Amino acid sequence: MPRWGMVIDLDKCTACQSCTVACRVENNVPIAGQRDSSNGRAIFWNEVIPVIEGDGTHLKGRFIPRPCMHCENPPCVQVCPVGATFKDAEGIVRQDYQRCIGCRYCTVACPYGARYFNWRAPEFAESHASYRNPDAPARPRPVGVVEKCTFCVQRIERARRRVAAEGRELRDGDVVPACVQTCPGRARFFGDLDDKHSQVSRLARSPRALRFLEDLGTRPQVIYLMEG
Amino acid sequence: MAMAKALIFRETIHRLERIGLGYVLLLLGLVGLVGWGASSYLSQQWTRGLWVTGMNTPAYWGIYIVNFVLFIGLSAGGILVAALVHAVGIERFRPVARIAEILAISCLVLATVFIMLDLGRPERFFHLLLYGRMSSPLVWDVIVINVYLAISMALGYFSTRADLIHCMRELPRRRWLYRMLSLGYTDLSPQALERDHRILRTLAFAAIPAAIGLHSVTAWIFGLVKARPGWHSALIAPLFVVSAIVSGLALVIVAVVVSRRAFRLPIADHVVKDLGLLLAFLIPVLGYFLFAELLTVVYAREPAPLAVFREMMVGSYAPIFWFNLLLGLLLPLLVLMNPPRRVVLAGSAVATGVVAIAVTRFEIPLAGLLPFLPTQVALGIPPTAIVAVFWAFGLALPLLLLVSPKGLTPARIGIAAALVVLGVVAERTNIVLPPLLERLMPYPAGPGYFPTLVEISIVVGTYALGVLAFAFLAKLFPLVELSHEEREAA
Numbered sequence: 062m063p064r065w066g067m068v069i070d071l072d073k074c075t076a077c078q079s080c081t082v083a084c085r086v087e088n089n090v091p092i093a094g095q096r097d098s099s100n101g102r103a104i105f106w107n108e109v110i111p112v113i114e115g116d117g118t119h120l121k122g123r124f125i126p127r128p129c130m131h132c133e134n135p136p137c138v139q140v141c142p143v144g145a146t147f148k149d150a151e152g153i154v155r156q157d158y159q160r161c162i163g164c165r166y167c168t169v170a171c172p173y174g175a176r177y178f179n180w181r182a183p184e185f186a187e188s189h190a191s192y193r194n195p196d197a198p199a200r201p202r203p204v205g206v207v208e209k210c211t212f213c214v215q216r217i218e219r220a221r222r223r224v225a226a227e228g229r230e231l232r233d234g235d236v237v238p239a240c241v242q243t244c245p246g247r248a249r250f251f252g253d254l255d256d257k258h259s260q261v262s263r264l265a266r267s268p269r270a271l272r273f274l275e276d277l278g279t280r281p282q283v284i285y286l287m288e289g
Numbered sequence: 290m291a292m293a294k295a296l297i298f299r300e301t302i303h304r305l306e307r308i309g310l311g312y313v314l315l316l317l318g319l320v321g322l323v324g325w326g327a328s329s330y331l332s333q334q335w336t337r338g339l340w341v342t343g344m345n346t347p348a349y350w351g352i353y354i355v356n357f358v359l360f361i362g363l364s365a366g367g368i369l370v371a372a373l374v375h376a377v378g379i380e381r382f383r384p385v386a387r388i389a390e391i392l393a394i395s396c397l398v399l400a401t402v403f404i405m406l407d408l409g410r411p412e413r414f415f416h417l418l419l420y421g422r423m424s425s426p427l428v429w430d431v432i433v434i435n436v437y438l439a440i441s442m443a444l445g446y447f448s449t450r451a452d453l454i455h456c457m458r459e460l461p462r463r464r465w466l467y468r469m470l471s472l473g474y475t476d477l478s479p480q481a482l483e484r485d486h487r488i489l490r491t492l493a494f495a496a497i498p499a500a501i502g503l504h505s506v507t508a509w510i511f512g513l514v515k516a517r518p519g520w521h522s523a524l525i526a527p528l529f530v531v532s533a534i535v536s537g538l539a540l541v542i543v544a545v546v547v548s549r550r551a552f553r554l555p556i557a558d559h560v561v562k563d564l565g566l567l568l569a570f571l572i573p574v575l576g577y578f579l580f581a582e583l584l585t586v587v588y589a590r591e592p593a594p595l596a597v598f599r600e601m602m603v604g605s606y607a608p609i610f611w612f613n614l615l616l617g618l619l620l621p622l623l624v625l626m627n628p629p630r631r632v633v634l635a636g637s638a639v640a641t642g643v644v645a646i647a648v649t650r651f652e653i654p655l656a657g658l659l660p661f662l663p664t665q666v667a668l669g670i671p672p673t674a675i676v677a678v679f680w681a682f683g684l685a686l687p688l689l690l691l692v693s694p695k696g697l698t699p700a701r702i703g704i705a706a707a708l709v710v711l712g713v714v715a716e717r718t719n720i721v722l723p724p725l726l727e728r729l730m731p732y733p734a735g736p737g738y739f740p741t742l743v744e745i746s747i748v749v750g751t752y753a754l755g756v757l758a759f760a761f762l763a764k765l766f767p768l769v770e771l772s773h774e775e776r777e778a779a
């Protein structure tokens with residue numbers, strides 16, 4: 062049983078936002094429009110957070126691409142009163158849209174701000190109809206429930222079906238989430254953290270490796286490689 | 290003597306059936322407000338989702354949750370008074386015990402209404418029963434609310450039963466109603482009454498730990514969340530218990546003062562005075578807890594909690610914070626302590642003088658005024674805000690204290706109590722909202738939170754629902770327990 066994890070190399074990230082767009086298309090995340098966006102109603106399964114550091118003369122911009130951290134010890138799962146968000150056997154923190162009662166306790170409890178509430182029913186422009194991903198786990202979520210990054214579970218399932226058809230086991234690199242596939246700087250890596258030889262576990266052992274807000278004890282499974 | 294008592298008894302009961310114009314108008318007004326709220330809910334929030342509220346990312350929670358916490362807290366006053374009467378046996382509060390119990394029950398019901406209003410998927414409420422997870426403080430709260438509600442209902446039943454049966458005998462037209470409310474248990478023999486009394490005592494004792502549990506668990510919904518620095522504090526549970534008692538007692542006082550007038554209830558002035566005195570003793574305890582929390586954060590200067598408190602004390606939530614402190618705690622305390630006029634005049638002269646100095650030579654005196662603040666924080670306070678609040682305070686204080694030369698009248702106790710309730714509304718707002726806006730990851734600031742008209746209409750409608758229930762119950766049975774002698778005489 063793999064334990065899925067992601068590594069993001071901040072040195073290679075150019076803040077181009079391709080991951081954000083690829084994720085939106087892959088997972089049918091609605092486009093909020095200007096009014097809703099400025100009112101804080103936009104949904105980002107993946108978001109690139111701009112950080113401006115320094116004083117007036119020595120400014121430095123940093124960018125942090127932020128999916129869900131799929132914490133090993135997820136506060137969101139702990140507080141959900143109905144078990145609508147849960148950790149699956151492969152370490153992915155998933156969401157049951159049929160069970161969620163929309164109390165938003167999990168959004169409050171997530172230290173990373175990775176969870177989003179559907180303030181309204183999702184709308185898709187007519188022109189985008191043909192781009193909608195038909196995969197069942199990625200179908201649009203109804204109004205009033207919470208959603209977030211799933212490490213593209215539908216792609217994991219698809220990879221499983223493919224390797225089964227080919228009659229072999231999953232190998233490192235078989236599963237590629239949309240953000241990893243699209244990243245032009247090749248800053249993102251995905252794989253099994255329990256497999257010592259996988260690319261992600263090798264990178265996770267790098268001296269540059271860091272997990273955000275580690276002192277909260279959430280143990281994120283998204284590991285960042287800091288800028289050198 | 291016995292004749293007179295019997296007359297009072299009949300009069301009290303028969304007054305229940307007399308319905309005046311004022312009462313009808315009040316009901317109509319309240320029904321109108323409830324209708325307004327309900328139609329806002331149905332036409333807006335129910336059909337379009339929480340999009341119609343002012344909530345957003347990261348202000349995930351808004352005034353619904355503020356009111357949920359507020360009403361959970363307000364329910365404490367009823368249980369406090371009921372416990373004092375039925376468990377400790379403080380007879381002088383018996384005349385207000387029933388009002389207190391009604392308030393406890395209706396506040397709890399309103400709190401559950403508010404939590405329902407907050408859900409994005411209210412129709413899935415039953416999922417809490419079906420899939421409830423014990424790791425969630427929200428589930429603990431559901432359990433403890435239900436236990437507490439059951440205890441308060443039982444308390445209310447056993448302390449009202451005898452009166453219901455008297456009403457049944459006196460008012461034949463409503464016979465069926467009272468029979469239903471008394472659940473068919475119409476035995477008024479001394480043994481039965483003695484048993485009621487024993488049960489009441491047990492229930493009142495059980496209510497005390499249940500109340501502490503209720504307020505602590507409600508606090509832990511917030512206090513156990515490590516992602517929110519302003520909440521993550523061990524002090525939050527005792528703080529909630531104390532603010533619940535203070536606000537609850539204050540609400541009982543307001544309800545007593547108002548309904549005593551409106552329904553001409555036989556509640557003596559000294560009862561109100563004693564309640565006011567009790568409140569005056571409790572306010573400093575709340576102030577102490579707030580101070581302990583504040584000092585710890587401000588002294589340690591850990592960036593995240595300090596940022597929350599900054600937002601609260603000198604940022605956009607500052608007016609709410611200072612209102613809570615000055616007009617919601619300090620002023621009522623002063624009013625209730627009823628100092629002599631000379632002291633008031635001298636005090637406000639000094640206060641005004643201090644403000645004048647602070648205005649002219651701002652930096653030094655202000656840092657001196659607030660020695661517990663690090664200088665940077667103190668200097669960050671927008672001067673105009675401070676000055677305005679101090680002026681308002683300096684003016685309101687003598688006005689309120691000096692309008693009535695008669696000393697501490699029940700009306701003034703009522704005003705002081707109302708200020709305390711408003712102060713706790715402010716406190717609850719500041720507990721819930723500012724920590725949501727502070728994020729641990731370096732996100733750009735969000736749009737902030739301001740409730741929309743829809744949200745406000747729904748909240749006002751829910752308040753009206755509570756008042757409506759109270760007004761309705763006031764005509765259903767006597768708001769003051771019929772005394773033993775009166776019953777005997779009749």
Ligand code: SF4
Pocket residue numbers: 129130131132135136137138154170171172173174175176209279
């Ligand atoms: S990052 Fe947030 S949403 Fe994701 S698992 Fe951790 S706590 Fe849950």
Ligand code: SF4
Pocket residue numbers: 140141142143144145146160161162163164165166167168206207
């Ligand atoms: S919003 Fe949904 S997933 Fe989040 S805590 Fe509430 S029920 Fe659970």
